Amino acid sequence: MKAGSLSRNTLAALGQAVVVSVLMFLVYRVVVRSSGLEELGVWSLIMTGSTVARAGDVSGAGGLGRFIAMIRAGTDIGSDIVETTHTVLLTSAAINLTIGIALYFLAPFALRFALTPELLPRAIELLPFVVAIIVLGGLAGAVISGIDGTQRVDLRAMVAVSSAVVSFLIVLVLVPRIGIVGFGIAQVVSPLFTMIVGWTVLRRQVPEIGWFPRRWHRMAFRASTGFGLKLNGISLLTLLFEPLVKFSFGATGGASQVALYELASRAITQIRGLAVAASMALIPVLASLQSREQARRTALLVKAVNTTAYAAVAAAAAAIVLAPIVSFIVLGKVSAALLYMSVPLIFAWTMQLPTVPVYLAAQTDGRMRWNALSHLLVAVAVIAGALLEHVGIAGALLTSIVVGLLLSGITVLAGNVPMLGLSEVMRQSRSRLALTAVMIVSICAAGWVGVGVLAE
Known part of the structure; x- marks a missing residue:
């Protein structure tokens, strides 16, 4: 690793977290002022479906950066960087699409326990956006992790900040006009932007991966999903935290109470996330x-x-x-x-x-x-x-x-x-x-x- 690059990456990750956090709260301001606190609570509840998907995505998408760093450093001899990258993305797309479709049909039954009858139709209307976010979010996360693996967190930060700015601009334009649906559109465009631009950035660092993932390999699948199972075993446990908390607040205090918890927890987790984001630069360094x-x-x-x-x-x-x-x-x-x-x-x-x-x-x-x-x-x-x-x-x-x-x-x-x-x-x-x-x-x-x- 080049001298000073860890400091550069840490500062870039910190800067990304600051900008994204500020934009997130500005987005919340627009949504609450235009659509109300209850609709934000409804969105927060249905987005627990994306947590389910992250737990079920055992493709190893979140650990792609670890594999790339190890392969490039020679600590994972025998693995091919192209096969590993392509296999992770193709597997992630297949898994998340399956989970997303399943959630689309199952979520209306679960939401009946946390939402009043008048809010349920709005939640069901927003479910297609959640499915799209699940699929695109998994792919975007893999691409972002891959960029981290090249030890260019500064480039990843540029992609993430650009995506957040695009999402914010869409919210400013659409939410005052069409309400919470505009927020859903912005949330779909964000990972789509990250995936496309991020892949272009990753390809500049690892040109051999080409423009499209197409080489699925069984051995790469075994290695990535083996790590993914460990990583997502933890995600399954995390799954018991956020959705359960939100559903419990929803059942005892209604959608407004869920929104209050969302704001309270987001405020500290976003600030705390600055340090966590900076610490993430450790992973490719330790792996190498x-x-x-x-x-x-x-x-x-x-x-x-x-x-x-x-x-x-x-x-x-x-x-x-x-x-x-x-x-x-x-x-x-x-x-x-x-x-x-x-x-x-x-x-x-x-x-x-x-x-x-x-x-x-x-x-x-x-x-x-x-x-x-x-x-x-x-x-x-x-x-x-x-x-x-x-x-x-x-x-x-x-x-x-x-x-x-x-x-x-x-x-x-x-x-x-x-x-x-x-x-x-x-x-x-x-x-x-x-x-x-x-x-x-x-x-x-x-x-x-x-x-x-x-x-x-």
């Missing part, structure tokens, strides 16, 4: 390191853990300050209900953030059992909270989310550190992690007091 380069791997992970610890504190402070601003921008007022939901989520997501580099190291190595267990704990906690909320214990669902996320972060460290031989990484980072935890607790406590003042 030879086994004899353990010292470099340790130094890289120490720096990454310490950096994400700083980022966690900054994310907590930024999210606490921005939460009322986001509420005012999107809803036109400072909503106490939104803020009371935001602060616990800010605490949980930022406390978990410093574990991301260790999580990614395990994912890169293909040893993901502790990552999987961390997601399972979140799912179990959410199920318990949903049941308690259903029997009338107010706040149980939100509390369970916080507990589950905290247990998740602890599990990632407790399991992966000994398994991957990263005790030296933790030894050098433990004081920084302890200080980070204290600062996040203090920031969120101050935020909770501030919400009380605003609520009065």
Whole structure:
């Protein structure tokens, strides 16, 4: 890897996350002002179908960058970059099309449990957009991952930002005229744009892949789906989190409550996502390191853990300050209900953030059992909270989310550190992690007091 390219890639990923996050909240503002909070909640519910598809897509699309990086670095001898790339894309298209069609026919039955009869027709009207997003999103994700594998995250960032700008412009033009359907159109055009432009960019880095994927190979399929099964086993556990939370909020508080959760969780996950996006640049670098380069791997992970610890504190402070601003921008007022939901989520997501580099190291190595267990704990906690909320214990669902996320972060460290031989990484980072935890607790406590003042 060229000197300085990791820094370049990290900054590019960070810049992408900032721009995309800002545009996302501007899009939400347009949608809420033009179509209302309930229609945003309806869209949020039906988009859980895309989560189902991601969990079912075992093509290895999300890990294509890992394979490309290993093949180019010579750590995956015997694999062909063209066969691997083409096989992943063709397999992803077939799987996602099958899942999308199945969801189109099954979703109306599930939505009856979370939506009122007057909102159900609107949700069914939007389902074709979800099917298109599932298919195109899987292909776009594979192409983006492939660009990461060439260690040109800066180019990936340009593609992603351009796609977000195009989507935003479509929303500005269509949503005031045709409502939430215009938002659906924008959400379809975005992955289509990413797929076409991203493939052009990837082809410049790997010219031999050609203009169209056409070479499906059985051995490449076995390798990519083997990794995909591990990766998507985790996605299946993640599947129990977001849809279950949204359906539970929908059943107990209606579509407006789902929209509030969507805004509260998006606010912190987008800010947290800045650091996560920057950390993703680690994957192709770690994948390209030879086994004899353990010292470099340790130094890289120490720096990454310490950096994400700083980022966690900054994310907590930024999210606490921005939460009322986001509420005012999107809803036109400072909503106490939104803020009371935001602060616990800010605490949980930022406390978990410093574990991301260790999580990614395990994912890169293909040893993901502790990552999987961390997601399972979140799912179990959410199920318990949903049941308690259903029997009338107010706040149980939100509390369970916080507990589950905290247990998740602890599990990632407790399991992966000994398994991957990263005790030296933790030894050098433990004081920084302890200080980070204290600062996040203090920031969120101050935020909770501030919400009380605003609520009065």
